[in-house]
Amino acid sequence: MSEYFGAENLASPNGKTLTIETAIANLEQKEDTGLRYYAAWWLGRFRVKEPKALAVLIEALEDEDRRTPDGGYALRRNAAKALGKLEAKEAIPALLHCFDCDDVYVRESAAQALGAIGDRSCIPHLLKFLEGGVEAAKTVPGKPHLVQPYEAIIEALGVLQATEAIAAILPFLEHPVEKVQYGAARALYQLTGKDRYGQHLIEALQGDRLQLRRSALMDLGAVGYLPAAEAIAETLAENSLKLIALKGVLEHHLQAFSSPSPQLSEDSIRVLKLMDSLL
Numbered sequence: 605m606s607e608y609f610g611a612e613n614l615a616s617p618n619g620k621t622l623t624i625e626t627a628i629a630n631l632e633q634k635e636d637t638g639l640r641y642y643a644a645w646w647l648g649r650f651r652v653k654e655p656k657a658l659a660v661l662i663e664a665l666e667d668e669d670r671r672t673p674d675g676g677y678a679l680r681r682n683a684a685k686a687l688g689k690l691e692a693k694e695a696i697p698a699l700l701h702c703f704d705c706d707d708v709y710v711r712e713s714a715a716q717a718l719g720a721i722g723d724r725s726c727i728p729h730l731l732k733f734l735e736g737g738v739e740a741a742k743t744v745p746g747k748p749h750l751v752q753p754y755e756a757i758i759e760a761l762g763v764l765q766a767t768e769a770i771a772a773i774l775p776f777l778e779h780p781v782e783k784v785q786y787g788a789a790r791a792l793y794q795l796t797g798k799d800r801y802g803q804h805l806i807e808a809l810q811g812d813r814l815q816l817r818r819s820a821l822m823d824l825g826a827v828g829y830l831p832a833a834e835a836i837a838e839t840l841a842e843n844s845l846k847l848i849a850l851k852g853v854l855e856h857h858l859q860a861f862s863s864p865s866p867q868l869s870e871d872s873i874r875v876l877k878l879m880d881s882l883l
Contacts, residue, residue, distance in 0.1 A: 624652050631660045637670040641679050648686025661687050662698045676707040684710065688717030696721065700729055708744075712753030719760030727766045733757050734772040738779050754779070755787035759826075762791025770795050777804070782816050790823040802829035809839045817841050825849030828856020830871060837878040850879045 622630075622643075630636070630643035644664055647657050664683035672678050684702060687695040695717070702714035718726045733752050741754050758776060761769040773795075776788035786808055793801035806829075808820035818841055824832045825848055836849045854875045868876070 622646060624654065624657065627652070628654075628656055628660055631664060634669060637679070640664070640667075641670060641682055644679060644682040644686050648682075648689040651690060653690050653692070658687070658690065658692050658694060661690075661692070662695050665695075665698045665702055677705065677710050680705065680707065680710045681713045684713035684717045688713075688720035691721050693721055693723055696723055696726060700726060703729070703733075708749050708751075708753055712756045715753055715756035715760045719756075719763040722764065724764050724766070727761065727764055727769070730757050730761055730764075731766070731769055731772060734769070734776075737772075738775045741776070741779060741784065743781075750781065750784070755781075755784050758784070758787045758791045762794040762827075765795065767795050782808070782811070782813075783819050786816075786820055786823050790827055793827050793829065799831070802827065802832060805829065806832050806835045809835050814841060818845055821845050821849040825852030828853050828860075830857055830875075833875050833878055837882060843882040847879055847882050850875055850882075854879070 624647075627643045627646050630639040631647070633639070644661060646652075647661060661683045665680050665687075667677060667679040667683070670677065670679040680702065684699060687699065699714045699717050699721075703711050705711060715730065718730065733754070734757070741750055741752065743749065744751055754776065758769075758773055761773065770792065773788050773791055776784055777792070779785050779788070786805060789801045789804040789808075792798070793805075802824070805820050805824050805827075809817055809824075809832075811817055811820070817839055821836060821839060821841055822845070824836060830853055833850060833853055836846055836853070839846060854872060857869075857871055857875065
C-alpha cells in the first residue's frame with residue numbers, strides 16, 4: 605500500500621487502525637455517521653482510487669442521514685471533495701446531479717471537484733449558473749451565502765480553461781462580495797494571462813480584513829502570478845499562508861519556464877529567498 609502514503613497506519617475516530625478496507629466498510633455502514641464522514645475524508649486524503657472506494661464515495665453523494673444543524677448534508681460535501689482529489693471522471697454525472705441539492709455547500713464542493721477533475725464536458729453546465737449575471741447573484745435572505753456558489757463555479761471555469769466563459773465572468777469583477785471578485789480575477793487571469801487581473805488580486809492584499817487577504821493570497825498562489833511574489837511576502841497575514849502562496853508561484857514558474865539547465869532562474873531564486881525570509 606505504499607502508493608497510499610502510509611495511510612494504513614492512521615487511526616479512525618474510534619481509535620482503531622484504519623486500512624483501505626475498513627475505511628470503505630466504515631463508509632458503507634449506516635449506524636455511525638461520524639465514521640462515515642471521516643472515512644470519506646480519509647479516502648480522498650490518501651488518494652485511494654480503488655473502484656470500490658470510488659463507488660461508495662459516489663453513493664455517499666446521495667446520503668440522507670448526516671445533516672448539519674441548519675439542514676445541510678455534511679457527508680455529501682466530504683464525498684464530493686474526496687472525489688475531486690481523486691480526479692474521478694466516473695463521478696462527473698453524480699457531481700452534476702449535486703447541483704440539484706438544496707445545500708449550497710454541496711453545490712460548492714461539487715463545483716470545486718469538477719474543476720479538480722479537469723474534464724471540460726461539464727463547462728456548459730457550469731456556465732448556466734452565470735446566465736443571470738451579477739444581478740442574479742444575490743445573498744439568500746437570512747443566510748450568509750449567495751443563491752449559488754459563484755466563487756467556486758467561476759474558479760472551476762478558470763481551471764478548466766473555459767475561454768468561452770470570459771464574457772460571462774467579466775461582470776463578476778464588480779460583484780459586491782469581494783471573494784467573488786477575487787474568484788473572477790483569478791479565473792480571468794488563468795483564461796487570458798492579462799496582468800490586470802493579477803494586479804487586481806495584488807491590490808486585494810492591502811485590504812482591511814484578514815480573511816480577505818488570506819483569500820487573495822491563496823488565489824495568487826493558485827494562478828502562480830510571479831509579479832506578486834514580493835507583495836505576497838509583505839502581506840499582513842500568517843507566514844504559513846504566505847509560504848503556501850509563494851510555493852504555488854514557484855511551482856507555476858518552474859513548470860512554465862523549465863529548461864534542461866540545472867541552474868535555477870533569477871526569478872526562482874528570488875522567490876526562494878522570499879520563502880526563506882519567512883521561515
